[in-house]
Amino acid sequence: MHQDSERNGAADGDANGKDGHSRRLTDEEFERYSRQMIVPGMGKEGQLRLINSRILIIGAGGLGCPAAQYIAGAGVGTIGLVDGDVVDKSNLHRQVGHATSRLGMKKVDSLIEHLRGLNPLPTYVPHAFHLDAQNAADIVARYDVVVDCTDNPATRYLISDVCVLLRKPLVSAASVQKSGQLIVLNCPPTPQGVVDGTPRAAPCYRCCFKKPPPPGSMVSCGEAGIMGPVVGMMGVAQAGEAIKIIASALHIPPDPSSSVSPETNLGQPALLIYSYDLASGVGPYTFRALMMAGRRRTCFACGEGSTLTLEGIRAGSPNYEQFCGLATSINQTRLPPEDRITASAYAAAAARGELPPHILLDTREREHFSFGSVDGAVNVPFGKLLVAAAAIKRDGAPADTILPTTKPSLPDDAPVFVVCRRGLDSQEVVEKLRELGVDNGGKRKIMDIIGGMKAWRDEVDPTFPFI
Amino acid sequence: MASKPPKGHFNVLYFASAGSYTSKQVEALPAPLPLKDLFGALESRYQGFRASVLDNSLVTLNLTYVDMLEGDEDESSIVIIQDGDEVAIIPPVSSG
Numbered sequence: 001m002h003q004d005s006e007r008n009g010a011a012d013g014d015a016n017g018k019d020g021h022s023r024r025l026t027d028e029e030f031e032r033y034s035r036q037m038i039v040p041g042m043g044k045e046g047q048l049r050l051i052n053s054r055i056l057i058i059g060a061g062g063l064g065c066p067a068a069q070y071i072a073g074a075g076v077g078t079i080g081l082v083d084g085d086v087v088d089k090s091n092l093h094r095q096v097g098h099a100t101s102r103l104g105m106k107k108v109d110s111l112i113e114h115l116r117g118l119n120p121l122p123t124y125v126p127h128a129f130h131l132d133a134q135n136a137a138d139i140v141a142r143y144d145v146v147v148d149c150t151d152n153p154a155t156r157y158l159i160s161d162v163c164v165l166l167r168k169p170l171v172s173a174a175s176v177q178k179s180g181q182l183i184v185l186n187c188p189p190t191p192q193g194v195v196d197g198t199p200r201a202a203p204c205y206r207c208c209f210k211k212p213p214p215p216g217s218m219v220s221c222g223e224a225g226i227m228g229p230v231v232g233m234m235g236v237a238q239a240g241e242a243i244k245i246i247a248s249a250l251h252i253p254p255d256p257s258s259s260v261s262p263e264t265n266l267g268q269p270a271l272l273i274y275s276y277d278l279a280s281g282v283g284p285y286t287f288r289a290l291m292m293a294g295r296r297r298t299c300f301a302c303g304e305g306s307t308l309t310l311e312g313i314r315a316g317s318p319n320y321e322q323f324c325g326l327a328t329s330i331n332q333t334r335l336p337p338e339d340r341i342t343a344s345a346y347a348a349a350a351a352r353g354e355l356p357p358h359i360l361l362d363t364r365e366r367e368h369f370s371f372g373s374v375d376g377a378v379n380v381p382f383g384k385l386l387v388a389a390a391a392i393k394r395d396g397a398p399a400d401t402i403l404p405t406t407k408p409s410l411p412d413d414a415p416v417f418v419v420c421r422r423g424l425d426s427q428e429v430v431e432k433l434r435e436l437g438v439d440n441g442g443k444r445k446i447m448d449i450i451g452g453m454k455a456w457r458d459e460v461d462p463t464f465p466f467i
Numbered sequence: 468m469a470s471k472p473p474k475g476h477f478n479v480l481y482f483a484s485a486g487s488y489t490s491k492q493v494e495a496l497p498a499p500l501p502l503k504d505l506f507g508a509l510e511s512r513y514q515g516f517r518a519s520v521l522d523n524s525l526v527t528l529n530l531t532y533v534d535m536l537e538g539d540e541d542e543s544s545i546v547i548i549q550d551g552d553e554v555a556i557i558p559p560v561s562s563g
Contacts, residue, residue, distance in 0.1 A: 063563035153561040174560035179483050181560055209559040213484070213523040224487075224562070231563065271525070271532075273482060273557065277492070290555065291531045383490050390514030 023048070028121065033075050046247035047075065053246045054078035056140060058131055058159060059149030060107040061085075062226060063173055065097030065114075066235035067147055067242070072115040074243050078123045079115070080143055083107040084130040094228035131155055133320060136162045137310045145245055147238050148172040153212040154320040158313070160185060160205030164192055164302045165310050169251040171241045172205060173234040175274075176224050180234035182272040183208065183292065184241050188251055190295070192302055200294030202269055207296040207303075215325035225367070230276050237272065268292065334427040340448045343455040346417065350375075358415040359403060363425050364453065371465045374419065374456065378404040382425040389432050399436040415445040423452040472498075477552040479509070485520050485556040489513055502533060502546035505554065524558040 025033070025044065029051070037047050055076050057064050060083035072079055085107050087098045095107075102110040108126040115124060127139055131150070140146055140162045148159050148170060156172070163170040167189035173182040185208075190201035245251050269292045300318075301308050308318075349355050362369055362377040369379040380388075388402050400412065416433065420426040430448045433439065439446050449455070457464040472478045476495035486492050489512075500508060505526070510517040526535050529552055548554060 059563055061563055149563050151562045153559065156559075156561055174563050176483060176560050176562040177487075179486075179560070181483075181557070208525055209523065211523050213558060214519060226562065234563075271557070273555075275482065275492075288530065288555070290527045290557070293532045293534065381490075383487050386488070386515060387490060387513055390512060390516075393514060394511060 029075065032119070032121070036074060042247055049246050049249060050075050050243065051077045053145070054080065054143040055145050055147060055242055055246070056080040056082065056143035057147045057149055058082045058155070059151060060095075060097065060111045061091065061149060061151060062094040062228070062231035063149035063175065063235040063238060064147075065095045065111060066232045067149055067238040068097060068111055068115055069118060070236060070239035071147070071242060072119045072122055072124075074239070075119065076122055076243070076246070078125065078143070080125040080127060080139070081108045081111055082127040082129070082131050082139065083111075084128060094226060094231050096228075096232065131158065133158060133313050133316060137166065137313065140166055140168060143168065145242050145251060146170045147242050149235065149238065152324075154324040156205060157212070157323065158320050161301045161308055161313060161318075162310070163189075164204045165308065165313075167191070169245055170205070171238045171245070173238045175231035175234045176226055178227055178230055178277065179273065179275040180230050181274070182234055182237050182241070184245070184269060186302075187245060187269075190302075192306055192308070193304055195295045195297050195302075195304055199268070201302070203292060203295050204299065204302045206301045207294075207299045208271070208292060210296070210300075212324045227276060230274065233274055269294070335430060335448050339430060339446070340427075340450050341417070342450050342459065343419075343452075344459040346449055347456070347460040356415065357410050358417060359406060359410065361404070361416060361418045361429070362453075363418060363420045363429050368421060368453075368467060371467060374453075377419065378406075380404055382420065382429065385429055386432070389436055392436060399433075399438045402433070402436060402438065412440055413443045415447065417447050417449055419449040419456070420452045422454050423448070423450055426452060472551060472553075475550055477548050477550065477554060480553065480555040482555065482557045483560050484558045485516075485524060488516055488520050498548055498550040498552065500548045502528065502535070502548055505548065506535065509556075520558050521556065524556050527555045527557065529553055530555075 025047065033047050036042055037044060053076055055071055057068050057071065057079065060068070060081050064081070064083065068079065068081065087103050087105050087107055087110050089103055092098060092100060097111040097114045098107065099110070099114070102113070106128045108128045112124045112126055131139065136158055146159060146163055146168050148156060150156060150159065160170060163186050169187035169189060170185040172185055173180060185202065185204050187202050190197070195201055271290045271292050273288045273290060275286050295302055297303050300306060360374060360377045362373055362379045363382040363385060364379070365381050366379060373379065385402065391397070392399060392402055403416065416438070418426040418429045426448045430446050433446050438444065453464065453466055457466040472495040475498060477498040477500070478493055478495055480493050481489050481491055496508060506517050506521045509521060526533050528546070528548065533546060
């Protein structure tokens with residue numbers, strides 16, 4: 001009954017001979033995978049490659065859930081999942097492999113429960129902890145292809161470096177708010193230090209993004225928000241790429257003596273950008289495929305003369321946390337104590353009527369402000385303030401035009417208090433206002449409210465709707 | 468998302484944090500402009516943009532990657548952004 005005909009016998013031998021994987025499909029496999037196997041280019045050959053392969057999915061969240069569903073459904077033989085978090089209610093709008101009934105469960109266990117329901121055939125391997133410099137190489141080494149579904153820059157650089165050294169293709173995607181990006185890196189894998197060739201060796205993450213952005217500018221989904229379908233789309237696309245790499249053996253460097261046409265490996269790497277516009281009725285989204293370059297000759301990880309090693313990574317070099325500025329971003333204090341006031345002190349002084357007429361500038365995004373704010377606060381989002389500051393500097397307009405107009409209008413020495421979400425942007429705004437001269441040479445006090453609206457919730461009003 | 472830029476201009480597309488920083492998704496700037504002057508031109512419009520976003524972003528010109536980082540005089544100095552071109556600023560995104 002099976003299409004185990006002799007027609008593709010030779011090709012099967014080539015494709016699967018190395019690992020001795022030419023075999024009949026079981027009835028269960030035949031039935032389960034029939035709809036994808038009849039797709040041109042897939043066939044039994046591609047299916048067996050999937051069954052005999054091992055894919056590691058790092059991150060069981062908004063990208064990892066949809067990616068894992070399709071990878072499991074497609075019948076990949078071994079699926080490893082890495083995540084140290086537990087399921088939280090605020091995850092469920094996008095992390096579709098979890099469930100309300102599994103809140104508080106380890107994400108890897110919750111997702112595996114879901115995946116087993118979809119397809120009991122694969123072997124699922126839970127790694128219920130976060131990937132770090134000590135454990136990364138040992139885990140990655142056990143798999144054929146890595147899917148990066150993580151949520152922070154330090155881990156992204158670590159994964160890329162380890163994939164370069166262990167020669168694993170890496171399907172990397174990321175998504176925040178209304179946009180996402182996806183790129184296949186290191187595919188086919190080329191030895192570290194080899195740049196030239198036909199085609200030029202494929203890039204790693206560092207070839208594309210040499211330096212991480214300053215801490216604080218790279219916000220997480222928890223802070224900036226994320227639309228479920230946007231991150232879902234990127235996760236599904238990751239599964240598509242990972243399945244394609246395995247099924248078509250794109251991760252195996254072209255062998256000149258093989259019957260597989262070398263053109264299959266000649267594609268120039270592309271970065272897929274997806275953007276979604278909540279306000280646009282027509283053309284609700286756009287996809288852009290951007291042509292990327294090959295390996296960067298001077299790349300720290302994969303370029304010529306790179307000194308990166310697995311032993312070094314295990315021993316803490318490079319230091320990924322430091323590289324991404326994470327060590328310094330917590331409790332960052334930019335201003336001296338006299339320029340700052342605690343949320344509780346502000347609230348108490350306001351309640352006692354001790355504060356002179358003043359401006360309370362709330363620099364959170366409009367959406368955050370819309371859930372609640374301190375009485376009398378005026379919302380000017382951080383980004384808008386910076387743009388206004390640049391325009392004033394450029395055009396030489398009066399500095400205090402940056403302040404919101406008040407009625408009645410306040411004297412030019414009325415104090416300004418600045419509050420944001422967690423207390424970092426507000427300090428930068430205080431500095432910026434001073435730099436512009438809004439403080440009238442010291443006549444006007446400009447103060448930061450320490451810890452932002454989070455502190456307000458913690459110290460003043462526990463019912464405040466803080467997101 | 469982006470209509471054609473007016474005559475004598477090119478479009479700059481701002482993705483992810485570049486869009487948040489500028490509060491825009493797209494903007495038309497006067498062309499021609501040497502590629503090596505792009506970051507300077509953007510910095511003068513958005514103070515602090517370079518350090519916060521641009522220096523870490525990937526840049527494409529007409530959907531193809533251009534190297535802003537190695538910035539050796541021979542390559543980036545000869546690329547001129549032309550009338551009608553499309554430049555994209557793509558900061559790394561790390562969430563998922």
